[in-house]
Amino acid sequence: MSGQGGCAARICPGIPCHSNQRIGGVSYQELQIRLADKGYVASDDLAVALHLGLQLGRPVLLEGAAGVGKTDVARTLASVLDTRLIRLQCYEGLDAAQSIYEWNYQRQLLTIRAAAEAGETGKTVEDRIFSRDFLLERPLLAAITQDQPPVLLVDEVDRADDEFEAYLLEVLSDFQISVPELGTIEAKTRPVVVLTSNGTRDLSDALRRRCLYTYVPFPDRVTELAILTSRCPGIDAQLAAQVIGFVQALRQEELEKTPGIAEMLDFAAALMGLGVADLTAAPVLLQATLTTLLKTQEDQARITPEVAARIGGKAA
Amino acid sequence: MSRVTRFAARDPGPSARIIGFVAHLRENGLRLGVAEADLCLAALTQVEAAQIEECRRALRSICTGCHEEFERFDALFDSYWLDAGRVRQTSVPAPQTSLSNDVHSSRDGTGQDSGTDGTASAPGAEDAEASSDGTGKLIATLQQNLSRKDLRDLVRPDDIAAAETVARRIGAALRHRRSRRRIATTGGQGLHFRKTIRRSLSTGGEPLHLLRKKRPDRHRKIVALCDVSGSMSVYAQVFLAFLAGLMRADKEADAYLFHTRLVRITEALRDKDTMRAIGRMSLMADGFGGGSRIGPCLQRFADSYAKRFVDGRSVVLILSDGYDTAPPGHTGQALARLKKRGCKIIWLNPLKGWAGYEPAAGGMAAALPHVDLFRAANTLADLAALEPELTAL
Numbered sequence: 014m015s016g017q018g019g020c021a022a023r024i025c026p027g028i029p030c031h032s033n034q035r036i037g038g039v040s041y042q043e044l045q046i047r048l049a050d051k052g053y054v055a056s057d058d059l060a061v062a063l064h065l066g067l068q069l070g071r072p073v074l075l076e077g078a079a080g081v082g083k084t085d086v087a088r089t090l091a092s093v094l095d096t097r098l099i100r101l102q103c104y105e106g107l108d109a110a111q112s113i114y115e116w117n118y119q120r121q122l123l124t125i126r127a128a129a130e131a132g133e134t135g136k137t138v139e140d141r142i143f144s145r146d147f148l149l150e151r152p153l154l155a156a157i158t159q160d161q162p163p164v165l166l167v168d169e170v171d172r173a174d175d176e177f178e179a180y181l182l183e184v185l186s187d188f189q190i191s192v193p194e195l196g197t198i199e200a201k202t203r204p205v206v207v208l209t210s211n212g213t214r215d216l217s218d219a220l221r222r223r224c225l226y227t228y229v230p231f232p233d234r235v236t237e238l239a240i241l242t243s244r245c246p247g248i249d250a251q252l253a254a255q256v257i258g259f260v261q262a263l264r265q266e267e268l269e270k271t272p273g274i275a276e277m278l279d280f281a282a283a284l285m286g287l288g289v290a291d292l293t294a295a296p297v298l299l300q301a302t303l304t305t306l307l308k309t310q311e312d313q314a315r316i317t318p319e320v321a322a323r324i325g326g327k328a329a
Numbered sequence: 330m331s332r333v334t335r336f337a338a339r340d341p342g343p344s345a346r347i348i349g350f351v352a353h354l355r356e357n358g359l360r361l362g363v364a365e366a367d368l369c370l371a372a373l374t375q376v377e378a379a380q381i382e383e384c385r386r387a388l389r390s391i392c393t394g395c396h397e398e399f400e401r402f403d404a405l406f407d408s409y410w411l412d413a414g415r416v417r418q419t420s421v422p423a424p425q426t427s428l429s430n431d432v433h434s435s436r437d438g439t440g441q442d443s444g445t446d447g448t449a450s451a452p453g454a455e456d457a458e459a460s461s462d463g464t465g466k467l468i469a470t471l472q473q474n475l476s477r478k479d480l481r482d483l484v485r486p487d488d489i490a491a492a493e494t495v496a497r498r499i500g501a502a503l504r505h506r507r508s509r510r511r512i513a514t515t516g517g518q519g520l521h522f523r524k525t526i527r528r529s530l531s532t533g534g535e536p537l538h539l540l541r542k543k544r545p546d547r548h549r550k551i552v553a554l555c556d557v558s559g560s561m562s563v564y565a566q567v568f569l570a571f572l573a574g575l576m577r578a579d580k581e582a583d584a585y586l587f588h589t590r591l592v593r594i595t596e597a598l599r600d601k602d603t604m605r606a607i608g609r610m611s612l613m614a615d616g617f618g619g620g621s622r623i624g625p626c627l628q629r630f631a632d633s634y635a636k637r638f639v640d641g642r643s644v645v646l647i648l649s650d651g652y653d654t655a656p657p658g659h660t661g662q663a664l665a666r667l668k669k670r671g672c673k674i675i676w677l678n679p680l681k682g683w684a685g686y687e688p689a690a691g692g693m694a695a696a697l698p699h700v701d702l703f704r705a706a707n708t709l710a711d712l713a714a715l716e717p718e719l720t721a722l
Contacts (some may be wrong), residue, residue: 041376041383061376061386068375069368076396106512118530125533210398212637218360221394228399267632269666 040064043138044093053089054232054239062227072185072206074170074221077229080273082240083209087166090205097163099204100256101152102172109180113190114154117147143194153184157200165204171214178220192217225241234261237277244278246283255292256281262324263306264318272306279305292325299325333381334412344370352580353409354392357401358596361392369631381410397596406654488566488709489603493575495713500579501643502720508547517543549642551575551582552672554630556649558588558621562609564679564707568648571712573598573606583638586613593634621650623692624659631666641671648706651693661695673701675719681705 041057041064048055048063055063059075063086066073075083091098101112121142128138150158156165167181184190188200208224210216232240238257241248248256260277272280283302289295300318307313316324336346344366351366368391371717376383385406393399488576513521521542529536543582553575555568572584586592586702592657597609627647645667653660681704697703702719706712 057382058386058389061383062390065372065375065387065390069371071368073390074394116531122533123528213640215395218394222360222362222365222392225390226393226395226399227390228396 393698496574529573653692
């Protein structure tokens with residue numbers, strides 16, 4: 014099989030990898046507005062990092078607590094750019110066969126059988142079964158072979174092993190993948206790459222160096238209110254302010270799992286669904302809907318009705 | 330007067346200033362290469378370069394790589410670009426040898442030479458004061474440190490070398506655990522049937538390639554918390570050397586100091602220049618030899634860093650005598666929380682070596698139910714002797 018490596022057929026020769034210019038020339042504020050149109054309220058830090066990532070063709074590494082909207086950025090960015098989102102969820106033990114490519118063995122075997130019956134043998138069959146048609150594209154390969162540059166989301170990269178980080182570095186720096194039987198596959202277009210990390214493990218300096226970095230904190234009151242009103246347009250202004258006040262105050266409490274933005278939205282949706290108009294007026298319903306915010310038994314035990322009332326009172 | 334730094338007239342222009350800025354960041358411990366300066370210039374053409382805040386955000390996204398750097402960046406940015414109208418004489422500082430993090434020092438580290446000429450590195454600049462030396466550069470000298478306890482008087486390089494050997498052995502004893510599961514590998518003992526059959530598809534069902542499997546080593550992360558309060562100062566020498574050695578021996582280990590507050594010293598101790606590492610640590614350990622609040626410090630640890638760094642594969646090593654000025658309940662609670670993350674907790678107490686010692690101190694008594702191993706340790710030899718017990722843990 015190694016004899017095949019020598020032929021090094023270039024799949025897409027001479028196609029330039031230019032940096033992404035589809036929203037070229039616009040400022041980061043423009044990007045921020047477009048993201049907001051699609052329902053994502055980005056902070057200035059984040060918007061500048063994404064803007065630079067697009068303009069300079071660099072991957073953007075986002076770090077932050079769970080539930081601050083890191084994954085959602087990529088999703089929204091894809092819809093702003095009107096392109097595909099290709100997602101690679103990392104986990105321990107992720108390997109090249111699942112992240113880059115694998116040969117479609119079944120199809121190869123069937124083709125060999127069919128070819129044998131037709132009396133076809135040797136080099137022609139071999140060339141055919143080791144062609145692109147028989148290659149199963151996994152996310153990293155798929156991302157560099159699209160006609161329109163997609164958004165490649167490498168989610169929770171800190172969960173993957175060091176070996177995978179090495180593959181990823183190679184792909185991110187050269188935007189090409191070498192398949193021994195086929196040669197080097199070069200990128201048709203450069204994907205917009207977004208990496209997210211929860212910080213469960215320190216990433217290598219080499220990976221950090223190649224990326225633009227931004228830390229996504231929990232949003233402040235004004236930003237979070239904007240997020241809530243853009244996601245739940247029907248919410249009453251007073252209730253929205255109370256919900257945000259409550260969640261912001263709750264984050265100051267000592268909790269095992271600090272509620273994120275998704276939890277806040279669930280909380281607001283639950284209150285709206287139950288027809289609560291004023292948080293302070295419905296302590297029983299408030300306590301019942303806390304299940305959307307508090308996700309461990311200790312946290313639920315810690316936020317007793319009295320504590321909830323105190324936080325709710327402060328928020329109002 | 331404008332807040333913005335003015336540059337000397339003979340200054341060659343923006344690119345030189347950016348290079349100067351990158352050099353300034355590098356001196357302050359950010360790991361930046363040559364390409365970053367280029368990238369910074371490219372980035373500034375993409376934002377409104379006249380807007381300070383936009384520049385700050387753009388440069389921050391390029392020059393930082395982790396949360397700590399992200400937080401420190403603002404101060405470094407201000408000190409270079411917003412130096413209250415002070416004239417910066419030369420944008421590009423003269424190259425300084427062996428001060429960068431990425432340079433291996435060939436010195437044996439016996440001298441007190443680092444950081445005394447006033448323009449040297451500024452270790453741990455986030456909580457160090459600024460001083461100006463006429464060139465308009467914000468630096469944190471080690472001179473001011475002399476008024477405090479200088480850990481470099483306590484720890485000598487030979488100690489660290491000896492401690493490194495011990496730490497390496499202890500680290501190895503704790504670290505190498507073989508997983509119960511097996512994974513595919515080259516040259517393992519057993520056959521990996523699933524992968525072999527999957528692979529046999531490519532050869533028409535004939536298992537030509539036999540794939541093997543073995544039990545992989547699962548590395549245990551060592552997280553060391555060292556008490557440097559007054560009552561522990563006698564033992565600090567041994568323990569700090571041990572920590573420094575541990576950081577050198579094990580790249581996944583994590584280290585913290587605590588007295589009345591908790592400080593993460595992992596990054597500082599990773600410095601390749603031994604004496605500078607200790608120097609950085611002493612800047613961070615402001616309050617060394619003072620009171621101790623073990624409970625609150627452990628709680629803070631359980632609340633913040635532990636969520637990121639401690640999991641079922643961690644071993645938390647606490648080096649403390651257990652004398653706590655805070656109420657004892659905190660220690661127990663904090664350890665219980667830590668324990669729930671699935672880690673092992675080892676408490677090494679120097680006092681336990683004394684004849685007739687009873688863990689009577691409230692904090693210590695409260696901690697004991699949560700501790701997997703409670704042992705004496707006050708010299709390096711004691712630490713070395715722990716090896717078999719740690720292996721058995």
